[in-house]
Amino acid sequence: MKPLQIKREIESRLTNENWVTSFDRDSETLRIVDKRYDKGVTVQLSNLKDKFNENKEKALEETINFINEGLGLLGKTINLEGNEKNIFPVIRATSFPTETEDGKKLIYSDHTAETRVYYAVDHGRSFSLIDAETLENEGKSLKEIHEAALFNIRSLGGDMKSDKVAGNTFYFLNTDDGYDASRILNESLLKEMSEKSAGQLAVAVPHQDVLIFGDIRNETGFDILAQMVFQFFSEGRVPITALPFIYENNELEPVFILAQRKPKSGKKK
Template sequence: MDIKKLKGILQDRLSNPNRSITYDREKDSLRFENKETKKGITVSLPPIVSKWKENNKSIIDEVVYYVEEALNVMGTEANVENKEKKVFPVIRSTSFTTESNEGVSLVTDDHTAETRIYYAVDLGTTYRLIDEKMLKTEGWSHEQMKETALFNVRGLPTNMKKDEVAGNIFYFLNNNDGYDASRILNDSFLKQMSEDVQGEMTVAVPHQDVLVIGDIRNETGYDVLAQLTMSFFTTGNVPITALSFVYEEGELEPIFILGKNRKK
């Protein structure tokens, strides 16, 4: 697989009479745009080729799905009104854009040095990030919307898979509902988990669709944690951060792991 072949595949599979497709040779990216609204999405090709070569053969299907969903959302008026139960927080890296495609500021809140909180209206198979224009149109305050989103995320299931490696316990939350990483904002859930942890509790959100909680009981556990988070980070569709956090007394503190050393 190379960029030229990938370009042809995506152009064929995402071709639509109502859609324009343009290729930026300098950036090796494809722009898919609705001809009428001029709204669209740009896809960088090199990262997709890299993931395909790493044996992620489903990556092309995933990209096609997300492009179609994104373009469908752009053609839908997603109002906050009467959707209180559909508003959720979304975790992203601090490098993620703070503006919508139309240049309107997205509604955000600070979280950690590595992560930022965004908010979204759930539309079923996808969601739309909430911007300041949407808030103003519906007459919601930032605080209202934030409280509603945090309340809703506390109602999401928190079933986890458990694994033991070298005497350390790891828990994986992966519901694939778009809000797995968002569970890091469920304070009561984290507090409950901390009561069962015997070693040092760590929390990681390497990408949107997974949350990893570690019960680190020896030095080897930090090495395993670093490998886990990096693996998830490099394979996730929406990477967030390869760093993990120590959870202590309700606070999240990032830790840097190098070999058998760790540093807060």
């Protein structure tokens, strides 16, 4: 389906009289704003084409839920005190805004050259990013929030699916709880996967709702990984980065996978 067709399908399901939409043809985005707060959410339509072609009703339902959840948070107060168990890290691209639309500065920590760690209060089916004003008003520090978020992300489980291709093994975590990519911050999980790998461990967070591990044992594995990550990145509702990482010496290093510049495969020392 074309972005304009997806736009019409989405608009046909929006029933709240306080919501208005605007379509940007150049960026292929649909903006839905609640007039009462002059705030809203933006949907990247080009990232939804494959999903709508595969299963229009399912994709439409997921998109409408995303919009309802996002706009449903407007006007709500974020409480940190007593809510420590519901604070989670949220991985985003470094290009992600550091301020809200109304000028409030979001709190975040540096992660890699490609990613940052933002922090959110979980509401069940959605979450609210924490801003500096909320942090100050409740007398919390970034360090406290960071520690609580890392503790909570370690408590999240989820079964991984695996697939072997050309002698390489790929693992996929996709629970759709909003924090799949954030599990890249679970050091215990990274070390576990590193010890499990016979080759070089690659990690990828192409979009919010997936975490990919690759036990790369040959040159072909890097080609497969690059294609796989790019495909996930292009299809994600909240894209993060199309670059995978190599996990080595307890560090993540973004890597450009090119035919003439592939990392050497083989077990790490």
